[in-house]
């Protein structure tokens with residue numbers, strides 16, 4: 001008979017926490033509780049992947065209407081209505097949150113709508129004043145967006161706020177060059193917002209394949225994003241009418257800022273950048289990275305160690321320095337993706353409740369950046385691979401049939417990095433509409449260790465864009 005209130009207490013009801021709690025209770029038969037301080041579903045469902053992807057869909061229709069007219073359709077685009085979309089979006093998020101709550105209840109997990117912190121290695125204290133003991137505690141508290149340390153940064157919004165805008169701004173400045181900055185630049189441009197993006201480095205999407213990054217940057221500019229690399233924000237303040245000193249162009253009288261629900265109306269923002277320009281934007285979006293939610297949780301007090309940026313340090317089994325405390329997902333800042341948080345949660349349950357110590361495999365994780373077009377990637381970039389061993393690079397870049405017919409300029413890229421010695425495909429990078437869907441399947445072959453010859457033996461599906469993946473005969477270059 002256990003002397004603890006619960007076998008497992010999970011802190012955080014996001015992707016990783018909900019999955020671990022459900023599986024531990026529903027499949028391993030453990031007595032499980034979970035505390036969530038905000039909405040169930042966490043970042044992915046409430047303010048990340050899901051609402052973002054619905055916005056990606058929304059933003060694609062304008063271009064589709066234009067393209068359809070070239071195919072003979074008589075269509076009239078009367079423009080995008082944010083209120084209609086956000087009403088439907090909020091209903092969908094309410095529905096999904098309900099599904100998450102039901103799934104937990106259906107698995108027998110006891111839920112507490114409260115903030116939790118650790119009192120000792122086996123005790124959780126809730127914001128309601130209640131305390132509970134548990135044999136194991138799983139911290140799955142995710143992360144949150146951070147603004148840069150500069151005066152008036154609070155005047156800008158972060159990704160969480162996008163989904164609560166009362167109206168779409170007419171113009172926006174996006175700071176950053178990572179996933180979130182690039183995805184929202186494309187989404188907002190597609191919805192008709194005048195988008196400017198400043199990225200401090202030489203090329204956006206650092207860490208991805210250079211050739212793919214270059215093509216995404218080119219495509220974003222074609223989409224209308226005014227992308228400035230090697231540029232950052234220096235100062236920002238509220239714009240006051242007539243305050244046009246040093247400005248490139250007079251501010252249009254129609255410019256107005258769109259408040260975030262429940263936030264004070266701050267007005268348009270005047271921004272000075274490192275390139276010397278001073279411009280006015282309705283909104284500034286800081287997409288400047290995220291920080292693990294490990295503050296004020298009593299972690300260090302009980303011996304859990306925190307690493308860079310506050311990430312909880314764990315071993316390969318997601319165990320912290322305190323044996324009864326485990327951590328998974330973004331709060332550990334390993335690979336910050338939903339399917340990875342879920343995998344880490346499943347491996348934790350397997351290790352702790354099924355007596356089968358299971359390390360999470362962080363190798364060859366396929367992922368996608370939902371820009372327009374998308375970037376799908378798995379394995380090594382050309383730059384990483386050539387530092388590791390001699391390689392062959394196979395690539396094809398072309399205008400896809402569907403948009404070329406409509407006389408649109410965009411190109412796609414299909415690229416394979418192959419080991420000269422083992423012939424294994426070390427990396428696959430796709431820039432194309434639907435690349436996220438394509439890379440999921442290519443990822444299986446790469447994870448299985450497929451060679452270039454295995455790809456070659458596969459008959460093409462014609463006519464498709466992805467058939468190039470199995471028809472590239474000669475390497476473009478070796479390195």
Ligand SMILES: Cc1cc2nc3c(=O)[nH]c(=O)nc-3n(C[C@H](O)[C@H](O)[C@H](O)COP(=O)(O)OP(=O)(O)OC[C@H]3O[C@@H](n4cnc5c(N)ncnc54)[C@H](O)[C@@H]3O)c2cc1C
Nearest residue numbers: 012014015016037042043048116141142329330336337338
């Ligand atoms: C805009 C955006 C788009 C994204 N798009 C994608 C995508 O397309 N694909 C992809 O794979 N990933 C995407 N991600 C990343 C993905 O959302 C995260 O990797 C994933 O949600 C991490 O899951 P988690 O369980 O670690 O944390 P979360 O989902 O963040 O859940 C943590 C939960 O813990 C709660 N919490 C925090 N502290 C406490 C406390 N002390 N007590 C109680 N509760 C607490 C929080 O309220 C939250 O609900 C995106 C992220 C963002 C921000």
Ligand SMILES: NC(=O)c1ccc[n+]([C@@H]2O[C@H](COP(=O)([O-])OP(=O)(O)OC[C@H]3O[C@@H](n4cnc5c(N)ncnc54)[C@H](O)[C@@H]3O)[C@@H](O)[C@H]2O)c1
Nearest residue numbers: 148176177178179180181287288289290336337368369370
């Ligand atoms: N499609 C997806 O799978 C998806 C989508 C969104 C987010 N995510 C996950 O969320 C994580 C966080 O995304 P993100 O875009 O917030 O982070 P990121 O780390 O990818 O990008 C942050 C960007 O901000 C810039 N930056 C940081 N500090 C700055 C400063 N002071 N001034 C100017 N620029 C600054 C960085 O140079 C970088 O370009 C990603 O790494 C990813 O794991 C995944």
